[in-house]
Amino acid sequence: MIPDSFIQDLKASCDIEDIVSGYVKLTRKGKNLVGLCPFHSEKTGSFFIYPQTQSFYCFGCGAGGDTISFLKRIENLDYAEAVRLLAQKAGVPVPEDSMDDSGARLKARTLEINRETARFYHQCLVSDVGKDAYRYLIERGRTPKIIRRFGLGYAPDDWNSLVDHLKSKGFREEEMVASGICGRTKKGGLYDRFRGRVIFPIIDLRGNVVAFGGRAMGERGPKYLNSSDTPVFKKSKNLFALNFAKASKAPNLILAEGYMDVIAIHQAGFDNAVATLGTSLTEEQARIIAQYTDTIIIAYDSDNAGQAATKRAINIFSEVGVKVNVLTIPDAKDPDEYLKKFGPERFQMLLEGCTNALEFEIAKIRNKYDVSTADGKVSFLKDFARLLADIRNPLEREVYLTKTAEELGVAPAAITAQINSIQKGRKNAQAKKEKNDTSIYIGDIASVRKDMDRKRNLKYAVAEEHIIEILMKNPDYVPHFIKQCAPSEFVTEVNREIVTLLCDRIQAHRSVEPMALSADLSEEAMDRLSGILASETIQRADRTQLDEYIRILKEHGQQRSEQEIRDMDPDEYLRYVESLKARKS
Ligand SMILES: [Zn+2]
Numbered sequence: 001m002i003p004d005s006f007i008q009d010l011k012a013s014c015d016i017e018d019i020v021s022g023y024v025k026l027t028r029k030g031k032n033l034v035g036l037c038p039f040h041s042e043k044t045g046s047f048f049i050y051p052q053t054q055s056f057y058c059f060g061c062g063a064g065g066d067t068i069s070f071l072k073r074i075e076n077l078d079y080a081e082a083v084r085l086l087a088q089k090a091g092v093p094v095p096e097d098s099m100d101d102s103g104a105r106l107k108a109r110t111l112e113i114n115r116e117t118a119r120f121y122h123q124c125l126v127s128d129v130g131k132d133a134y135r136y137l138i139e140r141g142r143t144p145k146i147i148r149r150f151g152l153g154y155a156p157d158d159w160n161s162l163v164d165h166l167k168s169k170g171f172r173e174e175e176m177v178a179s180g181i182c183g184r185t186k187k188g189g190l191y192d193r194f195r196g197r198v199i200f201p202i203i204d205l206r207g208n209v210v211a212f213g214g215r216a217m218g219e220r221g222p223k224y225l226n227s228s229d230t231p232v233f234k235k236s237k238n239l240f241a242l243n244f245a246k247a248s249k250a251p252n253l254i255l256a257e258g259y260m261d262v263i264a265i266h267q268a269g270f271d272n273a274v275a276t277l278g279t280s281l282t283e284e285q286a287r288i289i290a291q292y293t294d295t296i297i298i299a300y301d302s303d304n305a306g307q308a309a310t311k312r313a314i315n316i317f318s319e320v321g322v323k324v325n326v327l328t329i330p331d332a333k334d335p336d337e338y339l340k341k342f343g344p345e346r347f348q349m350l351l352e353g354c355t356n357a358l359e360f361e362i363a364k365i366r367n368k369y370d371v372s373t374a375d376g377k378v379s380f381l382k383d384f385a386r387l388l389a390d391i392r393n394p395l396e397r398e399v400y401l402t403k404t405a406e407e408l409g410v411a412p413a414a415i416t417a418q419i420n421s422i423q424k425g426r427k428n429a430q431a432k433k434e435k436n437d438t439s440i441y442i443g444d445i446a447s448v449r450k451d452m453d454r455k456r457n458l459k460y461a462v463a464e465e466h467i468i469e470i471l472m473k474n475p476d477y478v479p480h481f482i483k484q485c486a487p488s489e490f491v492t493e494v495n496r497e498i499v500t501l502l503c504d505r506i507q508a509h510r511s512v513e514p515m516a517l518s519a520d521l522s523e524e525a526m527d528r529l530s531g532i533l534a535s536e537t538i539q540r541a542d543r544t545q546l547d548e549y550i551r552i553l554k555e556h557g558q559q560r561s562e563q564e565i566r567d568m569d570p571d572e573y574l575r576y577v578e579s580l581k582a583r584k585s
Contacts, residue, residue: 003095004510004511004516006094006095007083007511007516007519008511008516009092010083010086010087010090010092011054011067011513011516013090013091013092014067014086014089014090015051015054016049016050016051016054016055016056016066016067016070017033017049017051019067019070019071019086019089020033020035020049020056020067020070023038023074023291024036024037024038024047024291025291026049027045029048031051031052032048032049032050032051033048033049033051034046034047034048034049035047035049036290036321037058037060037061037063038074038287038291039058039061039063039073039074040058040060040061040063041283041287041319041320041321042060042321043321046058046059046060047059047060048534050533050534053513053533054066054067054513055530055533055534056069056070056530057530057531057533057534059534062451062527062528062531063527063530064526064527064528064529064530064531064534065518065523065526065527065529065530066517066518066526066530067086068082068083068086068518068519069082069518069523069526069530071085071086076234076237078103078104079518079519080103080104081103081104081107084104103231106175106178106231107231107232109171109175109178109179110175110178110179110230110231110232111208111209111210111232112171113166113171113175113176113179113181114179114181114201114208114209114210114211114212114232115208115209116165116166116169116171117162117166117179117181117209117212118151118153118199118201118209118212120153120162120165120166121153121154121155121162121194121199121201121212122151122152122153123153124153124154124155124156124161125147125152125153125154125198125199129154129156130153130154130156132217133154133198133217134147134154136198136217137152137198140260140336141264141267141336141340142263142264142267143267146263146266146267149266150200150201150241150263150266151201151203151209152198152199152200152201152263153198153199153201154197154198154199155192155194155195155196155197155199155214156195156196157195157196157217158192158195159191159192159195160190160191160192161192162181162182162192162194163176163182163190163191163192166182173190176190177190178230178231179230180193180211180227180228180229180230180233181193181194181212181227193225194212194214194225196216196217196218196220197214197215197216197217197225198214198215198217199212199213199214200212200213200214200215200240200259202227202233202238202240202277203243204232204238204243205242205243205246207243208232210230210232210233210238211226211227211230211232211233211235211238211277212226212227213225213226213227213240213259213277213278214226215259215260224258224278226277226278235277235278235279236279236282236284236285237282237284237285237288238277238285239274239275239276239277239285239288239289240259240262240274240275240276240277241262241263241266241273241274241275242274242288242292244266244271245271245272245273245274245292246292247271248271248272250270250271250272251293251295252272252293252295252296252297252325253272253273253274253289253292253293253295253296253297254270254272254273254274254296254297254299254327254351255273255274255275255276255281255289255296255297255298255299255300255313256273256274256275256299256300256334256335257275257299257300257301257306257309257334258275258278259275260336261273261275261299261334261335261336262274262275264335264336264339264340265299265335265336265339265347268339268343268344268347269344270344270347270348270351273299274289280309280312280313281309281312281313281316282316283316283319283320286313286316286317286319286320286322287320289317289320289322290320290321290322293322294321294322294323295322295323295324295325296317296322296323296324296325297324297325297326297327297351297354298310298313298314298324298325298326298327299327299329299335300313301329301333301334302328302329302332302333302334303333306334307364310326310360311361311364314326314357314360314361317357318357318390323356323357324356324357325354325355325356325357326354326355326356326357326359326360327350327351327354328350328354328355328360329350335347338350358387358391358396358400361387362384362387362400362404365380365383365384365387366380368380368383369383371408377408377410380408381408381410381414381415381418382418384404384415385415385418385419385422386422388400388401388415388419389419389422389423389426397419401415401416401419453492453493453494454492454494454495457491457492457556459552460491460492460552460553460556461491461492461495463549463550463552463553464490464491464492464495464496464499464549464553465495465528465532466545466549467481467499467546467549467550467553468495468498468499468502468529468532469532469533469541470541470545470546470549471499471502471503471506471512471546472502472512472532472533473541474541475506475512477543477546478502478503478506478507480543480546481503481546481550482503482507484547484550485550485553485554486578487499487500487502487503488500488575488578489553489554489556489575490553491553491556494522494524494525494528495528497521497522497525498521498525498528498529501517501520501521501525502517505517517529
């Protein structure tokens with residue numbers, strides 16, 4: 001267990017505003033701060049930071065907590081790791097023996113293995129065993145300098161040169177398998193996963209080597225092979241070269257299709273290029289990008305697959321509120337080839353003149369139909385209206401509508417009518433969906449279930465939350481509260497968890513500030529508590545108010561119908577009986 005005193009020290013030495021602003025762009029709003037929530041997709045900010053309570057809460061998805069909960073979520077860490085990271089950021093030493101950190105230890109070992117592996121592969125590339133791979137890179141136009149900067153490597157074409165090397169460095173077999181770069185044969189021996197490949201190390205924002213991509217040299221096997229997910233790496237949450245691009249002075253980021261393109265673009269002097277890791281863009285990656293820029297330039301290959309991927313990416317970016325520009329690459333199949341043929345200056349011009357996402361989409365559907373025929377024109381206009389119906393800005397819509405109507409020789413009013421009818425249909429469908437949708441949380445099934453619990457017992461849940469709010473503000477009311485009401489009488493599961501911990505800690509004279517609670521509360525409970533604190537519904541938080549809410553809560557036990565009692569699960573029934581007893585005594 002982590003001592004309270006340590007958490008107090010840690011709390012005193014960091015400010016939630018400083019920590020969160022490293023991830024989210026925040027603007028001041030009165031005494032609080034607001035930004036776009038990093039945990040769900042949104043275009044207007046509902047993610048609030050409360051410096052006074054050192055907590056955060058999102059009114060969109062219900063995520064909330066303190067600095068530690070924030071780091072846990074955004075960095076995908078467990079509690080001990082988040083405390084460690086926070087301590088590191090604040091420069092406070094962690095009392096080492098006080099934490100259970102087997103998970104953290106495995107991660108640390110995996111990172112050591114990765115670093116050693118990257119070093120080994122790079123050494124191979126620049127030595128005799130890698131000379132073909134080195135020549136291949138040079139022939140593709142890479143310079144020795146960029147090879148060093150990206151730490152490129154070569155995995156020798158045999159089954160155990162890495163395994164042997166790591167063993168000689170004292171790493172254990174289980175650690176090597178967990179790191180994902182060695183596999184285990186049916187007979188139990190170890191083998192190298194990357195063989196005869198050029199290696200691209202993937203480095204996270206903290207400078208750790210977290211994974212590897214490998215490109216085949218010959219025709220054997222898949223062209224690209226990537227690390228699978230490990231304790232330190234999730235493919236869907238990382239981007240290649242973001243460690244460099246985040247420091248770029250360019251006002252935007254360039255998203256290219258593969259490692260080689262990214263390296264070529266960096267080599268040409270554009271240090272703002274990134275790529276996904278052998279998979280198509282995920283929403284998580286788009287959200288990461290949104291933290292660094294509000295405009296992305298998509299520079300995918302000019303072939304059909306690249307264009308289809310561009311279309312997908314446009315949709316994902318519009319979900320997270322990132323403006324998209326599409327780079328059209330004439331007379332070359334990808335940025336790498338274009339740079340080789342025409343050089344950086346021409347590429348710069350290309351970047352400046354790239355079309356926006358809407359123009360790209362319009363050109364695409366125009367290519368789909370033959371607009372010189374009446375049929376083709378009708379089909380095109382149908383798709384076109386659907387496209388424009390997505391655009392929120394009426395001015396922007398008007399510009400493209402007028403332009404296209406003129407080009408095709410149709411009345412703008414006809415297109416407008418179609419757009420209106422599409423928008424109306426969507427609005428109805430949305431209203432229907434919202435009516436049927438009873439959950440506010442986007443989270444997992446468990447949190448949805450807990451949320452249902454709150455909805456079903458809304459009257460009591462609200463009373464419970466007021467009680468929690470009053471007790472948080474007035475810890476000295478706790479003895480008075482406990483005399484009248486046992487924490488087990490709370491109706492909803494999440495609030496019961498909160499009030500139980502609250503009472504326990506106050507009775508043990510321990511702190512009940514949000515920062516101190518996040519160690520012992522479940523994620524759902526922390527979300528709820530932050531919500532309660534963020535809403536601050538009660539003006540007058542006195543004892544009379546407290547008694548009134550307790551009275552409301554007490555109604556619950558009396559009002560249970562036979563049917564309700566029959567539906568109770570055994571735990572719930574026991575609690576019910578206990579609450580009846582508590583009332584009688
Ligand atoms: Zn949110």
